[in-house]
Amino acid sequence: xxxxxxxxxxxxxxxxxxxxxxxxxQLANAAVMATYGETKVLCTVxxxxxxxxxxxxxxxxxxxxxxxxxxxxxxxxxxxxxxRASEKAILASRCIDRPIRPLFPKDMRNDCSxxxxxxxxxxxxxxxxxxxxxxxxxxxISDIPWAGPISSVNVGLIDGEIVINPTLEQRAxxxxxxxxxxxxxxxxxxxxxxxxxxxxxxxxxIMAGHEANKEVVKFINGIVAEIGKPKFEFESNDPDPxxxxxxxxxxxxxxxxxxxxxxxxxxxxxxLPIYNAVHEKFDEKxxxxxxxxxxxxxxxxxxxxxxxxxxEKKRVDGRGIDEIRPxxxxxxxxxxxxxxGMFTRGQTQVLSVxxxxxxxxxxxxxxxxxxxxxxxxxxxxxxxxxxxxxKPSRGPGRREIGHGALAEKALVPVIPSIEVFPYAIxxxxxxxxxxxxTSQGSICGSTLALMAAGVPIKxxxxxxxxxxxxxxxxxxxxxxxxxxxQGLEDFYGDMDFKVAGTHKGITxxxxxxxxxxxxxxxIKEAFAKTHKARDYILDEVMLKCIPExxxxxxxxxxxxxxxxxSPDKIGDVIGKQGKVIQSxxxxxxxxxxxxxxxxxxxxxxxxxxxxxxxxxxxLIANDPEVGAIYSGKVTRLMTFGAFVEIxxxxxxxxxxxxxDTKRVEKVEDVVAVGDQVIVKVTEIDDQGRINxxxxxxxxxxxxxxxxxxADDVPQPRSAKHDGGHRERxxxxxxxx
Numbered sequence: 001x002x003x004x005x006x007x008x009x010x011x012x013x014x015x016x017x018x019x020x021x022x023x024x025x026q027l028a029n030a031a032v033m034a035t036y037g038e039t040k041v042l043c044t045v046x047x048x049x050x051x052x053x054x055x056x057x058x059x060x061x062x063x064x065x066x067x068x069x070x071x072x073x074x075x076x077x078x079x080x081x082x083x084r085a086s087e088k089a090i091l092a093s094r095c096i097d098r099p100i101r102p103l104f105p106k107d108m109r110n111d112c113s114x115x116x117x118x119x120x121x122x123x124x125x126x127x128x129x130x131x132x133x134x135x136x137x138x139x140x141i142s143d144i145p146w147a148g149p150i151s152s153v154n155v156g157l158i159d160g161e162i163v164i165n166p167t168l169e170q171r172a173x174x175x176x177x178x179x180x181x182x183x184x185x186x187x188x189x190x191x192x193x194x195x196x197x198x199x200x201x202x203x204x205x206i207m208a209g210h211e212a213n214k215e216v217v218k219f220i221n222g223i224v225a226e227i228g229k230p231k232f233e234f235e236s237n238d239p240d241p242x243x244x245x246x247x248x249x250x251x252x253x254x255x256x257x258x259x260x261x262x263x264x265x266x267x268x269x270x271x272l273p274i275y276n277a278v279h280e281k282f283d284e285k286x287x288x289x290x291x292x293x294x295x296x297x298x299x300x301x302x303x304x305x306x307x308x309x310x311x312e313k314k315r316v317d318g319r320g321i322d323e324i325r326p327x328x329x330x331x332x333x334x335x336x337x338x339x340x341g342m343f344t345r346g347q348t349q350v351l352s353v354x355x356x357x358x359x360x361x362x363x364x365x366x367x368x369x370x371x372x373x374x375x376x377x378x379x380x381x382x383x384x385x386x387x388x389x390x391k392p393s394r395g396p397g398r399r400e401i402g403h404g405a406l407a408e409k410a411l412v413p414v415i416p417s418i419e420v421f422p423y424a425i426x427x428x429x430x431x432x433x434x435x436x437x438t439s440q441g442s443i444c445g446s447t448l449a450l451m452a453a454g455v456p457i458k459x460x461x462x463x464x465x466x467x468x469x470x471x472x473x474x475x476x477x478x479x480x481x482x483x484x485x486q487g488l489e490d491f492y493g494d495m496d497f498k499v500a501g502t503h504k505g506i507t508x509x510x511x512x513x514x515x516x517x518x519x520x521x522x523i524k525e526a527f528a529k530t531h532k533a534r535d536y537i538l539d540e541v542m543l544k545c546i547p548e549x550x551x552x553x554x555x556x557x558x559x560x561x562x563x564x565x566s567p568d569k570i571g572d573v574i575g576k577q578g579k580v581i582q583s584x585x586x587x588x589x590x591x592x593x594x595x596x597x598x599x600x601x602x603x604x605x606x607x608x609x610x611x612x613x614x615x616x617x618x619l620i621a622n623d624p625e626v627g628a629i630y631s632g633k634v635t636r637l638m639t640f641g642a643f644v645e646i647x648x649x650x651x652x653x654x655x656x657x658x659x660d661t662k663r664v665e666k667v668e669d670v671v672a673v674g675d676q677v678i679v680k681v682t683e684i685d686d687q688g689r690i691n692x693x694x695x696x697x698x699x700x701x702x703x704x705x706x707x708x709x710a711d712d713v714p715q716p717r718s719a720k721h722d723g724g725h726r727e728r729x730x731x732x733x734x735x736x
Contacts, residue, residue: 006227010219012036012153013165013212015125019137019223030142030229034134037125042117043134047144051109051235056295058104062114064092064131066368070121076366088367090401092116092128095152096135099181099188102514103147107237112144121368124167126154132181137220143229147516150188151216152181155209157197162208168370177409178202178509180209184217186475186517193409196459196505199527206523239292239299243282247296248303251278255297256304262317262325264347264435264487265388271301302492309469309489310480316488317346324464324484324533329444329545331452338557339453343445343542346486347435352445354453355426356557358603360593362424376415377426378408380442386434402510403439404429407463410443410500410508411450414458421456422560422601436486437465439510443500444542453557454550460542461507462534463500466526467493468515475519481526483533495522499530503538558591558603561610565621567598572649573620580620580648588613619647624681624690629697634675637667644679644692652690654679659694662707670694 004022011017018035025031028044052059066089068075068082075082085093096116104112116131132152140149156166156174166174176197181189187210194202251274258270275297282293308314313321325346334340339354363374380403384391396404407429415425427449429442440463447460467485471477481497482489490496496512506527511518553559565573573594574581581592590604590613600617604610612631619630624646632646641655654677659670671677671694678701679692698704 006223008219008223010216012216013163015165017133017216017219019134019220021137021141021227028138029144030138032134032138032141034130034137036122036130036133038120038122039118039125039127039130040120041127041131041134042119043131043138044115044117045135045138045142045144046113047142047232048111051237052111054291055109056237056291056298058101058106058108059111060097060101060104060114061112062093062097062100062135063116064089064096064128065115065117067118068366068368070118070127071368086365086367087401087405088365088369090398091405092131094398094402095128095179095181095189095191096132098512099132099150099152100135100139100146100148102188102516103150103183105145105234105236108145108234109237110234114139118368123370126165127368128152128179129154129165133216133220137223140220140224141228143232145231145234148183149217149220149224150181150183151213151220152179152189153209153212153216154179155205157194157201157205162205164208164212176202176205178205178209180206180213182210182213182217183517184214184221186519187523188513188517190509190511190523192506192509193412194501194506194508195413196502196507198505199531202506202509203520203524203527207520237295239289239296243286243289243292244296244299247278247282247293248300250281251297252300252304255300259301259304259316259488260318262319262346267316267488268388301488305488305492306469309482309493310471310478313480315482317486319484321480322483322529322533324536325486327537327541329448329541331448331546336556338554339449339451339455341445341448341450341452341546342432343441343448345437345441345444345484347433348438348441348486349433350429350431350438350441350445352427352429352442352449354446354449354455355428356453356455356553356560357424357426358558358560358591358593359418359422359424359601360591375418375424376408376412377424378404378411378429378442378446379426380404380407380429380431380439382431382434382438386431386438403442406439406498406500406508406510407442407446410461410463411446411457413507414461414502416456416458419562422562423455423558425450425455434487436490437463437484437496437498440464440498440500443508444537448542448546451546451549454553456549459502459504460538461500461502462537462542463498463508464530464533464537465490466495466497466499466530468495468497468518468522468526470494470515475515475517475522479522481522481529483529495526497526497530499527499534501531501534503535556605558605559607559610560601560603561607561614562602563600563614563618565594565598565600565617567596569621570594570596570598573600573617575648583648584613584616588616592617616647619650624650624652624684626681626684629678629680629701631676631678632692634671634673634677637671637673639667642667642671644677644694646679646681646690646692650690652679652681652692654692654694658682658692658696661695661698661704663709 002023008019015037020033025044028046031044034041118127136149155178156163157176175195178192254274328344330342342351427446431438443463467482470479494515498510500508588609593601602610602613630646632644636643645651678697680697682693683691
């Protein structure tokens with residue numbers, strides 16, 4: 001039945017890698033079931049027969065679909081059905097998209113759809129890596145024009161040792177989470193989160209991943225040689241050379257004058273009449289080519305910017321090749337938030353706001369991996385006004401999610417542990433103005449906001465981008481790199497190499513390319529330039545604004561205290577139907593969260609009340625200490641004394657002789673039911689009964705003086721000694 005069914009097998013990092021084709025999804029241009037260990041991902045690729053009209057780009061879509069059945073779980077949604085792609089799925093889609101997109105013909109306009117459906121997950125074998133390899137194989141054997149294949153691997157660093165595709169256990173102990181995608185000879189994509197790793201070690205890790213990819217690319221090329229389909233012909237969208245030359249000659253000098261400014265608004269304003277003049281002169285002459293004329297104008301500007309950079313070493317705004325735009329850092333712009341910081345680089349400006357919350361408010365995740373909560377959350381917003389455009393907000397797109405994840409990845413390594421700083425933390429980066437590398441601006445602004453909020457980060461983090469211009473021979477020829485690229489240099493250049501880190505080392509990398517890949521020399525140069533630049537940003541701007549994290553939190557931030565109790569005592573603290581913990585929260589005006597391992601987190605705006613809650617919890621979970629002083633509530637009055645509850649379920653007797661520093665005739669002369677009093681534990685007998693003294697507490701706390709006749713207490717007829725103990729025994733039995 002499946003006469004075209006083929007299976008190809010190899011190994012990757014010591015585990016079996018299998019690619020199957022010809023059985024499933026046979027109506028797609030190509031389909032591959034990629035299996036790595038017990039992880040299985042169905043990868044399909046389809047392309048339209050005709051080009052899409054009215055577009056000036058290659059319409060490629062890449063979707064990475066997580067199916068919860070892959071890990072034997074039901075979706076967490078109300079409908080119990082997978083809905084919108086999770087952030088992790090979107091990030092996986094981007095990691096597949098970035099290396100494959102530059103390998104398609106730039107002048108092709110046929111719609112192309114790539115779908116990777118995760119159907120089974122082996123925790124030791126990354127579904128993202130499996131999907132990337134499967135997608136590469138599917139496109140490579142299809143009839144769609146493409147200059148691949150590529151391969152992707154994860155690289156870990158465990159105890160100083162480089163590990164390809166680390167297992168789940170190894171990933172938990174890794175100082176590096178690096179994804180490297182490669183063609184047969186070039187590095188096509190880098191995505192990394194790292195624990196302050198040096199440039200040299202990061203380079204070695206990238207090269208190790210590249211070497212592993214070469215073997216997989218060779219494996220896929222063998223499959224293509226056997227079953228690869230001939231690539232279809234497509235209608236090129238390149239403009240007619242004669243039309244291009246005529247329009248270029250007409251407008252190029254005016255374009256040069258318009259581009260020669262450091263102000264994006266001035267530049268856009270100056271370009272508008274040039275566009276109008278070109279359309280007025282050529283629309284009628286080249287009827288039906290209005291879209292092509294727009295593309296020619298793009299190509300003219302691209303030629304001018306690249307020629308200035310490559311041949312004249314001139315940047316659009318007049319800066320030196322490695323000169324950073326003017327920088328500014330500010331904090332405390334928003335008075336009621338927990339922490340705020342604004343970072344400005346030229347016309348790129350990002351305001352970041354930090355919010356602290358109880359651990360219980362950490363984000364809950366519903367995905368295919370083992371991570372179920374996220375304590376540090378970074379969100380990035382890119383409104384249309386930041387680039388002078390007018391369009392309604394429709395929520396974060398893939399770009400916003402990707403940039404937020406990059407900033408999050410850059411800052412996670414310096415976030416203090418939960419033991420040191422028991423908070424959930426959210427930072428929101430609002431892009432106020434954009435002219436290049438807002439993601440790196442958000443990292444700088446967020447560092448400022450965290451320090452202003454009093455988060456004791458391990459080290460400040462800064463980020464910067466590096467661009468690339470290649471010549472006629474591409475990356476193997478005479479290339480040049482430049483630091484702090486602005487919008488035009490990103491738009492018309494070949495690379496946006498974003499690196500974030502501390503003085504000590506790299507914490508995050510994201511690389512976007514328009515060429516097929518990078519040589520080791522380009523990567524080394526980008527590392528050197530970004531390291532020097534981020535040191536300058538840290539020392540000359542950010543640390544002069546705020547040299548270290550504040551030691552006190554904002555008065556509007558919740559104050560968090562922690563303690564640990566025996567897991568066996570959690571039920572006592574919570575109480576029947578939650579009544580005990582609710583009572584403590586109401587009394588102390590705080591929020592209490594208890595983990596299964598016995599860790600207790602108390603948060604509230606009033607530190608003293610939070611401390612009181614901790615004391616009550618510890619008292620419930622532990623026996624009262626003889627000699628300790630507690631605040632308690634009078635629950636019952638007897639002729640021989642008063643019963644005082646020092647914690648829910650913990651009650652003791654204050655004998656009438658210990659009620660006050662002077663002689664007491666009647667108990668009700670001193671206290672009433674409901675009174676809050678301080679008492680000292682004087683004895684815990686062998687039956688667990690607690691004897692308390694208000695008198696001793698008053699002496700110790702307030703320095704009161706004891707009346708000599710205080711102990712001369714007449715024994716009431718109804719409160720003989722034995723009767724008192726009978727009463728207490730009855731209470732204890734009832735309480736137990």
